Structures are given as structure tokens and as C-alpha cells.
Amino acid sequence: MMRIFRPFYRWLSRSLANQLLFTYVLLITFALGIVTFWALYTMKSEKIDDLRNSMEVAAVHLALEIDNDLGLDSEAATRRIQSATDRHANRFNFGITVVSTEGHVIADSGPKALHEGTNIRGDQEINDALAGIAAMNIRPSRRTQTNWMYVAYPVRSVGHTAGVIRVGVPLTEINQRLNRDLIIFLEIIFATLIITVMISLWLARRLTKPLTDMTQSARQIAKSGDISVFVPVQRNDEIGDLGLSFNQMIGRLREEERARQEFIANASHELKTPTMAIGSVVEALLSGAVEDPDLRYQFLHSLENLVERQSNLLKDLLDIAKLDGGVEMEWKNEVPLHEICQIAVEQVRPQASKRKVELSNGTAVDGVVLSGNAIQLQRAIVNLLTNAINHTPAGGAVTLSASSVEPERVEIIISDTGSGIDPADLPHIFDRFYRGDKARTRTAGGTGLGLAITREIIARHHGSIDVESTPGQGSRFSIKLPAQVTVVAN
Ligand SMILES: Nc1ncnc2c1ncn2[C@@H]1O[C@H](COP(=O)(O)OP(=O)(O)O)[C@@H](O)[C@H]1O
Ligand SMILES: [Mg+2]
Incomplete structure (x- = not known):
């Protein structure tokens, strides 16, 4: 059972457009189905009502013409009744039977007419009508074996029932008319479905076209890197x-x-x-x-x-x-801040004394622990210290200080009394390969990558780096990092 649906399911799941199409068609079919069902149902009862009305009209017309002859029981009267019956039957296209008060056939229309005198009192509708009540019955016809609808009316003459007029019509005729309507409905449904499919195809395409375009572009990029x-x-x-x-x-x-x-x-x-x-x-x-x-x-x-x-x-x-x-790289080690500051300062001390720059370490961060990579953090501080020493003339000073500023944050400051940074250079000094005073820094052996590397390291530690500088007076680099302050055990 499931196997039958599998290709359909595959078709459905292959594309958004197919899913939309299916949804639209399903909804429209459902809606039209309900409308058709309702329309046919109302039409059927309306048709039957119509038919009963015209049957009654035929019976009333015939009754007016034959009520005098009904009581006469003469051959001439019977002939007149027979011819009136045939005329009305032809005019309205019904089968008509006229019955005496005893239930005997007086006249009958049609090619297989019942013989005069046949007693049909046994037919339910005749029996009811003879009792004075108009009656309807649907049953197989005696002559054609198909279902007919019969309506029987008592004919009254001076206060008593003088006979019964029965009008009949084959149900197939009603059904044929209904089938014709049904076919028209089916044609409308089919046409609507075709239009729906076309509109929803267009809608679905319109919706999915940009998606397929994007997929194609993404695939192109994935394949060729273009x-x-x-x-x-x-x-x-x-x-x-x-x-x-x-x-x-x-x-x-x-x-x-x-x-x-x-x-x-x-x-x-x-x-x-x-x-x-x-x-x-x-x-x-x-x-x-x-x-x-x-x-x-x-x-x-x-x-x-x-x-x-x-x-x-x-x-x-x-x-x-x-x-x-x-x-x-490992970025989650415990790093004692005091220790890495110390190591960084010792690392650049030879450079400082060579350039006759005073180097001091004013860190007050015992017990502060950073989470990160010690080597990289050291590297960041060394980079800033090296820059400071390189841009400070003999006799100047470079200072490293660190302290807790906020509950869970430390600030590391590297300041110098050197040349300072040109305001035009300031926005670019963290760019890769950017060097301020080209000629001078080049001979100082700089690569222009130091600050870029430093900023990257600090970013990796979820920190920030800022700089303030006054040309001719010096620069001040400040690093802020998240930290834990632990109580030092003695
Ligand atoms: N402390 C400082 N004083 C003056 N200028 C500095 C200082 N630190 C950095 N700079 C300027 O920023 C530029 C970029 O620094 P950096 O990325 O470390 O490259 P490098 O040191 O290789 O030149 C330097 O060329 C210099 O012009
Ligand atoms: Mg540098």
C-alpha cells in the first residue's frame, strides 16, 4: 500500500513548488466537491417538486375534462375518457391511467397500455387515492420493470369520489436530467482544476524561482570558488x-x-x-x-x-x-597575570638598557588569574613594550602597570614618554603591515604586524585595546581583560 504512494511522496518532497501545487489542487477540489454535492442535492429535490407540480397540473386538467363522463359507464363516455387521457399523456409526456371507484382501469395511455377492466386496486397509490387522499409512490412499473414515480389523485364529482387519475413518470428520466447536470458540473470542475493548476504552477514558480537561483549561485560558489x-x-x-x-x-x-x-x-x-x-x-x-x-x-x-x-x-x-x-591553540588555561607581566618586562629589559630607556614594572595584581593562553598574552604585552622602547629616545621612561578596575576586569597599561603617534596614523596603527614613520621604524626592524597581532590576541581573550597619544609627549596603550580575582594563600 505504502509502495504505491512512494513515487508521489518523492515527487512531493522534491520541491516546494510541488507541495504548493498539491495543496492548491487539493483545496480547490475539496471546495468544488462540496459545492457540487450540495448543488446536486438541492437540484434533485427541486426537480422532483417541479415534476410533481406538472403531474398535478396534468391530472387537474384531465379531471376537469372527464369528471362528467366518469359516472356514465357508457361506451361513448369510455372512448371520450380514453382519448382525453391519450391527449394529456402526449402533451405532458407522462403515463396516465384513469381508474373507476372499484379500482378497474377505464383508460390507460402508452404503447403497452393496461387493458380496460384490469383491477389495479392492489397498487398502493390507487388504494390511497380511492380513500380520498392524493398519494405518491415510487416502485417498479408493472410494464417496464424500472422504477417509476406515481402520483394518484381522486376525482371528485358532486361531493363523492368518482374515480382516480394516476400520473406516472419513469425515474430514469429524472436521473438522466440530473446526470446531464452532473456532467456539466464535472466539466466546470475539470476546467477550474486546469486553471487552478496553471495559476498555482505560475505562483509556485514565482515563489521558488529566486530560491533555485540562489541555490544555483551557492552551488557555483561551492564548486568553483567564484x-x-x-x-x-x-x-x-x-x-x-x-x-x-x-x-x-x-x-x-x-x-x-x-x-x-x-x-x-x-x-x-x-x-x-x-x-x-x-x-x-x-x-x-x-x-x-x-x-x-x-x-x-x-x-x-x-x-x-x-x-x-x-x-x-x-x-x-x-x-x-x-x-x-x-x-x-589552547585558550582556556589559567594564567596568573602578575607572572606574565614579570616575564614580559624581563624579556625586553636588555633592549631598554641598550637604548638607555628606564623600564619600570608597577603591577599590583597578585592573585589575579586570567583565562587564556599565557604565551600569547605575554607576546601581546612584549609587543607593546617593544614598541614603547623603540619609540622612546634615550633618557625616556617606559612603564607597565596593571590593576583590577571593575569586579571582574583588569586593566594593563603600557605608557612611554616617547615620540607619540601622529593623529593621521592613529586610526591605522592596528592594521596589518601599517607602519607610522616608514623610514625610521623600518630601520628599527619593525614588521608592521606587531599591533595587529596584539589586537587579535586581546580579542581572542574577549578583551579590548585602546590608545591615547600626544605627539612629542608619549603614548599610552590600555588593555582591558576579563579576570578572576582569587585570594592569595600564604
Ligand atoms: N609606543 C609607540 N609610540 C609611537 N608610535 C608607536 C608606538 N607603538 C606603535 N607605534 C606606531 O604604530 C605603528 C605600528 O606598530 P606595530 O604594528 O607594532 O609595527 P612596527 O612596530 O613593526 O612598526 C608603528 O610603526 C609606529 O608608527
Ligand atoms: Mg612593533
């Missing part, structure tokens, strides 16, 4: 919304793709410059052009710088790749 397509959005409804979101998603993908390409171009460019410089220094050394030991030492020294720059750049690129999700 994100040059937008789907047309011409609607204000939910489907229009979907199209809009779809296009927004594509827009976002394009943006990311562009950023990725830009990043690769920048990275290659940054790698190319020192690599070519290394090439020419090595070439000069190999060709034996540098005989002077002092000069040769200088060459080798610059080679060392170039290689260091290269390795710094590679380290930063690797970090970015890691942060962009290329490598799995």
Missing part, C-alpha cells in the same frame, strides 16, 4: 530577505578574499626586500671584492641584521597564521 555572482533581489518578502543576506554573505566573502590577497601581496613584498639585500651582500662577499677585514665585518654585520629582520617577519607571519585559525 564569488563574482550576486543573486538578483527584487522582492520585499522573506525570500527577498534571504537574497539580501545571501548577497551580504557573498560581499563578506569577497572582502575577506581581497584582504587575504592583499596580505599575501604585502607579505611577499616585505620578504622580497631583505632577501634581495642579502643576495647582493653575499654576492659581494663571494666575489672577493671585500678585502678589508673591517669592511668585511661590516658586511657580515649587516647580513646578520637582514637575516634577523627576515626571521622576525617570518615569526610574525606565523603568529598571524596561527591566530587566523591555521593552528589549534
